[in-house]
Amino acid sequence: MSISKGLAESAVVAKVIYKEPVESLKQCVVADVEEDEPEEAANAEQSVLWDMTRPLEGSCRMELLKFDHPQGQDVFWHSSAHILGQAMEREFGCHLTIGPALESGFYYDGFFGDRKLNDNDFSAIEGHAQQISKESQPFQRCVVSKTEALELFKENPFKVQLITNKVPDGALTSCYRCGDLIDLCRGPHLPNTNRAKAFLVTKNSAAYWLGDQNLDSLQRLYGIAFPNDKLLKEYKKFQEEAAKRDHRNIGKAQELFMFHPVMSPGSCFWFPLGARIYNKLMDFMRSEYRLRGFSEVVTPNMYDSRCFLTSGHYQNYKDDMYSLDVEKQEWMLKPMNCPGHFLMFDARVRSYKELPMRFADFGVLHRNEASGALTGLTRVRRFQQDDAHIFCRPEQIKSEVSAALDFLDFVYKIFGFQASYALSTRPKKALGSKEIWDNAEVQLKAALDESGREWSLNPGDGAFYGPKIDIRLQDAMKRKHQCGTIQLDFNGPIRFNLQYRKEGVEEGVDDEEKGEFKGAEEKNAKGEVIWREGRLKNGFERPVVIHRAILGSVERMSAILMEHYAGKWPFWLSPRQVQVVPVGTQFNEYALWVERQLQIHGFYAEAETSGKTLNKKAMACLEQGGPHAVLST
Numbered sequence: 001m002s003i004s005k006g007l008a009e010s011a012v013v014a015k016v017i018y019k020e021p022v023e024s025l026k027q028c029v030v031a032d033v034e035e036d037e038p039e040e041a042a043n044a045e046q047s048v049l050w051d052m053t054r055p056l057e058g059s060c061r062m063e064l065l066k067f068d069h070p071q072g073q074d075v076f077w078h079s080s081a082h083i084l085g086q087a088m089e090r091e092f093g094c095h096l097t098i099g100p101a102l103e104s105g106f107y108y109d110g111f112f113g114d115r116k117l118n119d120n121d122f123s124a125i126e127g128h129a130q131q132i133s134k135e136s137q138p139f140q141r142c143v144v145s146k147t148e149a150l151e152l153f154k155e156n157p158f159k160v161q162l163i164t165n166k167v168p169d170g171a172l173t174s175c176y177r178c179g180d181l182i183d184l185c186r187g188p189h190l191p192n193t194n195r196a197k198a199f200l201v202t203k204n205s206a207a208y209w210l211g212d213q214n215l216d217s218l219q220r221l222y223g224i225a226f227p228n229d230k231l232l233k234e235y236k237k238f239q240e241e242a243a244k245r246d247h248r249n250i251g252k253a254q255e256l257f258m259f260h261p262v263m264s265p266g267s268c269f270w271f272p273l274g275a276r277i278y279n280k281l282m283d284f285m286r287s288e289y290r291l292r293g294f295s296e297v298v299t300p301n302m303y304d305s306r307c308f309l310t311s312g313h314y315q316n317y318k319d320d321m322y323s324l325d326v327e328k329q330e331w332m333l334k335p336m337n338c339p340g341h342f343l344m345f346d347a348r349v350r351s352y353k354e355l356p357m358r359f360a361d362f363g364v365l366h367r368n369e370a371s372g373a374l375t376g377l378t379r380v381r382r383f384q385q386d387d388a389h390i391f392c393r394p395e396q397i398k399s400e401v402s403a404a405l406d407f408l409d410f411v412y413k414i415f416g417f418q419a420s421y422a423l424s425t426r427p428k429k430a431l432g433s434k435e436i437w438d439n440a441e442v443q444l445k446a447a448l449d450e451s452g453r454e455w456s457l458n459p460g461d462g463a464f465y466g467p468k469i470d471i472r473l474q475d476a477m478k479r480k481h482q483c484g485t486i487q488l489d490f491n492g493p494i495r496f497n498l499q500y501r502k503e504g505v506e507e508g509v510d511d512e513e514k515g516e517f518k519g520a521e522e523k524n525a526k527g528e529v530i531w532r533e534g535r536l537k538n539g540f541e542r543p544v545v546i547h548r549a550i551l552g553s554v555e556r557m558s559a560i561l562m563e564h565y566a567g568k569w570p571f572w573l574s575p576r577q578v579q580v581v582p583v584g585t586q587f588n589e590y591a592l593w594v595e596r597q598l599q600i601h602g603f604y605a606e607a608e609t610s611g612k613t614l615n616k617k618a619m620a621c622l623e624q625g626g627p628h629a630v631l632s633t
Contacts, residue, residue: 010227011064012072012195013188014050018060028143030186031166031173049075051141051188067227074101079139079190080225081106083199086181087128088221091121096183097158097209097218103480105224109207111158117219122201125221129199137179139189143172152182158209158216159184196225198232206372213370242477247562248376254567256575257377266374266381268555273575276604277561280573281554282362285386285411292407294358294388299340301364305330309530310495311339312431315522316464320368333366338489338547341389342496345543350500351507355543356392356400362554363387377559384554390546391498397488397544401447401469404486404548408471411550412484415561417473420480421453424461424468431465432491440488441467465491468547475564483552483560489545497534498543505539578605579627581617585609 049071056062065072081099085108088094092112099108144152146167152175153159162184167173176185178193190196202222209215226232243249251257256274259265270278289296302324308314313321313335322333334340341359350357362384369381392400405421412419423444426437444467448455455469462468471484492498501507519533536542551557561573571577578598582591591607598605606627608617621627 007064010066011052012067012069012190013065013075014052015063015065015071016048016050016056016060017062018046018048018058020059028174028186029167029171031149031162031184049188051139051191053138053191054141054188075188076190076196076227077101077106077225078185079193080196080199080223081108082139082176082178082181082183082185082189083129083132083193083196083225084108084125084201084221084223085110085183086132086179087125089181090128091124094219095156095158099183102222105202105222107220107222109209109218109220111209111216112219115219117204117221119204121204125201126199129196129201129223129225132179133193133196133199135179136192136194138192139187140177141187141189142175142177142182144175146171146173149173149175149184153184195227198226198229200224200232200235238477242479242563245477245563245566246376247378247559250562250567251377254575256562259376264382265371266369266379268377268380268382274558276575277558277569277573278554281551281557282384282386284414285360285551288407288411289360289388292358292403293356294360296360296362297341297344299337299344299361299363300334301366302326302331302333303339305332307339307343308332311342311492312465312495312531313339315530316429316431322366322368334363335365335367337361337363337365337385337387338389338492338545339496342492342498342545345391345498346496350391350543352393352500352503352541355500356390356396357543358388358390360386360388377555380553380555383556385549386551386554388548390548391543392546393500393541394544397443397546398447398450400546401444401486401488402451404546405447405451405453405469408484408486408550412473415473415564417475417564419484420472420474421448421455422458422470422472423448423455424458424463424470426467427460427462427464429464430462432494436490437462437467440490444469444486444488463487463489463547465489466547473560475560476566477563481556481560483557484550485547485552487547489547490542492545493542494533495531497536498545499536499540500543502539502541574627575604576606576627577603579621580605580607581614581621582607582609583614585611 078101094110097109207218207220466489468487522531588609595607
């Protein structure tokens with residue numbers, strides 16, 4: 001077999017496809033990540049990314065991926081992270097910790113002691129990176145035992161902890177060497193460092209070891225790299241345009257919202273013009289709810305913590321929740337609406353005739369985000385969602401998921417977005433049996449297949465209570481955002497003992513099962529029972545719950561729309577739809593009358609009655625985001 005010189009020079013990594021399992025592929029334990037690896041889906045074929053300099057194993061077919069392939073970019077930026085790590089060691093002699101590829105670029109965390117990095121350090125790092133690239137250092141894969149790995153990294157306590165916790169005694173793990181750097185890594189990598197010819201350090205931030213603020217403080221350096229200078233120039237141009245569209249700048253220029261860094265960091269203050277956009281988005285969803293059979297409900301903001309013990313949020317999500325002391329009992333602000341909707345479903349005996357039952361809720365949610373993670377409207381502590389929960393019978397799942405996908409497509413097309421779909425499956429930390437999860441995943445796969453939409457698999461990224469369809473939208477800048485989601489939940493109804501009377505079962509028939517019932521139970525670290533499964537009554541069945549959001553967080557969607565439209569709002573969503581501009585001050589009274597008539601008919605109208613010239617009035621209007629109609633009187 002031979003390939004062209006051009007392909008050989010442009011290929012980044014090999015993709016090897018096996019029809020039968022190859023045991024040698026599982027010999028090495030991954031030790032270079034903070035989280036556990038997700039379980040692999042059982043497929044007829046197994047594909048593995050492979051170093052182009054590594055001998056093939058077993059019977060397989062192979063594809064060569066370039067930088068323009070998503071997996072090729074991931075490998076390219078992972079290798080670039082190693083270049084960044086080597087540059088950090090050369091310049092600062094720091095302890096390296098974790099350095100993954102991101103969707104766009106990469107970062108590396110390091111322990112620098114008391115030293116604080118700043119923008120002035122970037123040029124030195126970039127200089128080292130350029131030198132490392134020129135040296136064309138080969139990436140060399142090494143397989144070592146746990147004992148050898150501990151000896152190799154004995155001077156780096158962070159690597160020692162990863163090896164100790166993740167590599168079982170007697171097991172093997174892999175490392176990669178390039179130049180002076182050797183690092184724990186699963187690979188694969190570029191053939192050599194010279195492939196990353198254009199390198200840029202983009203920013204730095206603080207971080208914590210393993211993401212735990214109680215552990216060591218780290219410094220994080222972010223970077224981006226490309227195969228040539230042309231792509232780097234295009235990236236810089238893109239970033240300049242993105243900066244112009246930054247929702248924080250648009251929000252300030254158009255006086256839409258603000259944050260107070262002291263009195264309530266992470267919670268948005270919406271000015272009148274911003275509140276118009278915020279409310280319009282919710283009104284738009286409400287109008288569609290009426291047409292699509294959803295009923296809006298209102299639920300409390302805080303609950304006794306026992307509610308979240310039942311739901312499982314307390315066990316799986318407690319660190320991200322706010323707790324309160326109410327009469328010496330622990331209460332919590334809700335991070336999600338679903339427990340409240342479960343309680344409402346359980347308020348009385350339900351019949352199969354009532355299903356599907358679709359509850360929608362714009363309730364206020366709170367999540368305890370770390371202060372360093374707060375970013376404008378895209379990462380906040382207080383927010384609202386276009387949240388809905390559909391209680392349905394098993395045979396209604398496909399039709400309800402299909403309707404949810406159609407609803408989502410309709411909304412995104414209104415905004416001018418394109419959407420892609422991924423099925424996220426069972427994570428390591430999950431409620432319920434594998435059998436329940438498998439059944440739920442099969443149902444979602446069937447709904448996606450029948451919809452005719454293209455979709456991808458995202459193993460191990462489901463919610464802790466069920467698998468989900470994640471929908472990523474693409475904006476005018478070709479950036480992708482995770483907003484919408486459709487999640488299937490078989491566990492919530494079990495945990496809240498939700499049930500409905502089945503078809504053919506008459507009301508009033510003795511529904512109490514005779515004999516002792518011993519269901520599943522859950523205990524805390526002290527051995528105390530914190531949840532016990534309730535009895536399913538005779539003639540009753542448990543509903544399936546579909547969790548559904550389209551806008552997602554209204555705050556985050558507002559930010560995405562500000563940047564998508566670059567502050568130039570479509571007429572229906574604009575907070576300043578019409579500006580009445582009189583040609584002279586003698587017509588101000590008439591302009592105010594026109595303004596009032598437009599307001600009476602439901603438009604956001606303003607009369608510009610200052611003494612400025614007509615041209616200056618028009619220019620000021622455009623600078624503030626501009627209405628879609630300017631009337632001279």
